[in-house]
Amino acid sequence: MTVKASGEKRVIVIHPATQHSYQTALGLQEAGLLQKFVTGFYYKKSGLLSGLVQCLPSRVALRLERQLKSRRIDGLDQKLIVDFPFEDLVCVACSRTKVLEKLTCQFPIFQWRMDRFEKKAAGLVMKERPRAVICYDTCCIRIFEAAKKIGAVCILDQTIGHMTSAVKVFDQWNIPTEIQAPLVKSSLLEVELADKILSASEYVSQTLLQAGMPAPKITFLPYGIDTNQFCPGVSREDREFRVLFVGRLNYRKGIQFVMDAFKRCLDLPNLRLWLVGPVWGNTDWMNPYKGRLQYFGQVPH
Numbered sequence: 001m002t003v004k005a006s007g008e009k010r011v012i013v014i015h016p017a018t019q020h021s022y023q024t025a026l027g028l029q030e031a032g033l034l035q036k037f038v039t040g041f042y043y044k045k046s047g048l049l050s051g052l053v054q055c056l057p058s059r060v061a062l063r064l065e066r067q068l069k070s071r072r073i074d075g076l077d078q079k080l081i082v083d084f085p086f087e088d089l090v091c092v093a094c095s096r097t098k099v100l101e102k103l104t105c106q107f108p109i110f111q112w113r114m115d116r117f118e119k120k121a122a123g124l125v126m127k128e129r130p131r132a133v134i135c136y137d138t139c140c141i142r143i144f145e146a147a148k149k150i151g152a153v154c155i156l157d158q159t160i161g162h163m164t165s166a167v168k169v170f171d172q173w174n175i176p177t178e179i180q181a182p183l184v185k186s187s188l189l190e191v192e193l194a195d196k197i198l199s200a201s202e203y204v205s206q207t208l209l210q211a212g213m214p215a216p217k218i219t220f221l222p223y224g225i226d227t228n229q230f231c232p233g234v235s236r237e238d239r240e241f242r243v244l245f246v247g248r249l250n251y252r253k254g255i256q257f258v259m260d261a262f263k264r265c266l267d268l269p270n271l272r273l274w275l276v277g278p279v280w281g282n283t284d285w286m287n288p289y290k291g292r293l294q295y296f297g298q299v300p301h
Helices: 021-030 048-054 058-071 085-096 098-103 109-128 141-149 163-172 181-193 202-210 255-264 284-289
Strands: 011-014 034-039 081-083 132-136 153-158 196-199 218-220 241-246 271-276 293-297
Touching: 011 021, 011 109, 021 034, 034 109, 085 109, 109 141, 132 141, 141 153, 141 181, 153 181, 163 181, 163 202, 196 202, 202 218, 241 255, 255 271, 284 293
Parallel strands: 011 034, 011 132, 034 081, 132 153, 153 196, 196 218, 241 271, 271 293
Antiparallel strands: none
């Protein structure tokens, strides 16, 4: 299961969007192991879009550039990047545009995007014939099946608790589930196909064990952090007690528990809740807490 740095770049990293896949690809590149990085939309410095952005009014260009930079990482060799942007951009547009969101509410746009991306990425794996493939949960099945055909090692980066555990939590707390049965079934097949599974937390590891995965198959690998980018800021002099939640604002990420705790503590006069992350649907549920709750939306870093 070991891919050694022997002068051959034989590892392909595959992710339809971002998460920490950029950092994984960059790390493998620096180790001399990266063969290709396959993703959805990637903002290339020398691309046509970059040139078009520079033609916009400066204020608009700066705001757009900030958003687009979240789909790029400095230092990654653009010649190693294979991007399939169309489906990714359609999905992003539908999630951020209310009109498009309403038009596609009856169409499984997310699954459509994943299916098309998987097929394209699987085809690339067959063509490139790597020694190992690193892929991320919910987009692995066709890719791993292709990798198995050429004898490549399949490494699953499990970024969240396994679906089976999420469904149990939803049932326990009587929460409307966003997870459909086919997705649970495919998540079980993913972990079965994987030769190794990377887990960044003890919780994720426990959910994998509960899903029936043998312990030797799971490698505990906590996330790192770029201390040049993320470090403590200047201390504030005010007496506000701020609670920060960063993540998608939905049941699966536990926003309901955050809001329940927040409501119970509203008698604390200096309490403030800051929410950072995308939300599907409207934000009317935040209105009763104006002055105590601040929503920042999705913030690129």
